[in-house]
Amino acid sequence: MQFPYALLEAHSLTAIEEQAACILDEIGVELQGDPESLEAMEAVGARIEGERVRVDAEPLRALIGQAPDRFVWQGQSAAASVTVGGDHRPVLVPFYGPPNVRQADGRTRPGTLRDYRDLVRFCEASPALDSTGFQLCIAHEGQELVPYMELALAHLELSDKPMMGSVLSEEALRNVAAAAGVGSAADGCRLLHLINLTPPLVYQQNPLRCLRASARMGQASLVTSYMMMGATAPVTVAGALAQGLAEIMVGLALTQIYRPGAPVVGGLFATPFSMQFMGPVFGTPESHLAQIAGCQLVRRLGIPCRGDGLLTSSKINDAQAGYEGASALGASLAAGADLILHAAGWLEFGRTVGLDKLRADEALLRASLSQATAVPA
């Protein structure tokens, strides 16, 4: 067993947790357009004012304590299933969401269904990647988007590995779950849903609905606060973590209200917002510190924690991409992240999946992780 790297001592973590409690109590979190979420929070003692929810941290912690510290994420075959959490090596999930594909010849263009299916095949064949993810690229057909069910079918037809589900809408989530054979929670956890809240301190309607549907079906919710420090969160790492912890605690608690024991992963992701070009930058020292301390905070909730992989702001796989990616991945590995999203293939702030970069990243992950157990422990 490898010990995660403890960036912060207990008293610093406690100080951040106390700030998060203060944010929850005094400022609260907005749950937009979803009365059922407000009722659920009110039933556990929250104070509701319009769509704003103020709540004590302790009952939320007690609820989150019902979530498992590890769970099996099933593939189509049992051999492909993986455990998220515990003393295993981190579960590796490819990139998520890029609209563009950078071809081997260096040209970048919008993704297509054909790209999508090739990407699923690549992830399926990889010894390093544990999942085929979802939304590997945004697939276009001319000006139109390829229907989400086509993407789901690519995973189901071409891969045995665990997959993520659609969070396009609650309906999409349910339809993909049905296609994947998920009838009820008794079927176990087959899908992992990316539930992104909207910092600062907002959950929009769609993630709230998807979270509820996912939890009730016993599927996993990856509740993530993706913060831009200096724009949607405080500019300091400690301040951003306090905000993010308050944010994810609400979503995580909701999963346990809907279904005690529903599997979850907590993610605190914070990247600096560049005032120079008005966007987030990736692979920076600030985000590595946030990553490591964020995992410490999530672990103290008793649930598995998310890390991020070979991120970069660079448009090509150059020295910048190598340096930023290795630093980001290294922070996640040192932090003891249980699940690493965007593990491979990411370019240009996540706007592009690079086909060459995906291959190179995958080879690096294979080399790194096959050695992760080489030292007697």
Add this chain to the structure above:
Amino acid sequence: MQFPYALLEAHSLTAIEEQAACILDEIGVELQGDPESLEAMEAVGARIEGERVRVDAEPLRALIGQAPDRFVWQGQSAAASVTVGGDHRPVLVPFYGPPNVRQADGRTRPGTLRDYRDLVRFCEASPALDSTGFQLCIAHEGQELVPYMELALAHLELSDKPMMGSVLSEEALRNVAAAAGVGSAADGCRLLHLINLTPPLVYQQNPLRCLRASARMGQASLVTSYMMMGATAPVTVAGALAQGLAEIMVGLALTQIYRPGAPVVGGLFATPFSMQFMGPVFGTPESHLAQIAGCQLVRRLGIPCRGDGLLTSSKINDAQAGYEGASALGASLAAGADLILHAAGWLEFGRTVGLDKLRADEALLRASLSQATAVPA
């Protein structure tokens, strides 16, 4: 304060230490061409057979225990002095030893004295680098080498920062020390000498003499085992660490025999030896594991530990260089290394200092280390 990343648990570290003790007791270490070293070891209970020294680990540990856990490495001005060891951020020392210089136009050629002086100026001006090192490149004048004293004068004329000393020969070491104003140990530690032993299990004559001269003058000895796993050390990380620990313990103990309390740094550096091109490769996962566990072992000797910086096997500053360098530096930072050698500028297995890479690396170090204290601790 940041906790170092504990890769190995106590029982694994103990197992490696027991193997090192077994190597010292049964196989021993060869001290070549230097009878005074043999006599010194015999006086503390070692068994001498020819030039081979077999010894119990415990008395060596007791000797090494006399070395300080931190020491001040003096610059020419007090403001430039740094503390090696303790809770400070790691002391950063530039690359050491490359014969070639890669110019900004991409051409690589042998280094010159002019390059050398420019490199000293760059290191002096850098807010990130704490030392100007020594042997920043091998300086040539036509087919001849530039005399070592010219290099020393470059440091003394152009820089206030702490510098390393010459280990070309004992005479060179003494002459550079005299030029730097070191008369006796009472002058404090002004120079740090790189004492490389020769794995497997050999100290050659020159390092033994330099180590003795350095210790007696109260100057610091950076005793390092630079192992190539699969060639000059076992192919496994654990095996290499056991060998390396046995090796450095002899040199470290010698410093304390010569002068109890002499400042030292311990270095366990292990890189895989590629059977494909018959040479060591840098920035690999194996060496990161060796780095982290090696720092744990050195720390248990009660002395400061060495890490390595932005190493790479690549000839240019490309994705490979970025990835390998960030991984190596990240391992050293996570390991809590007290002094990082080869922090910046290294290319092509250490054969070349890249001028562009030096600038880029220095900027990265500045960004990384200015943030290292951004989180409340």
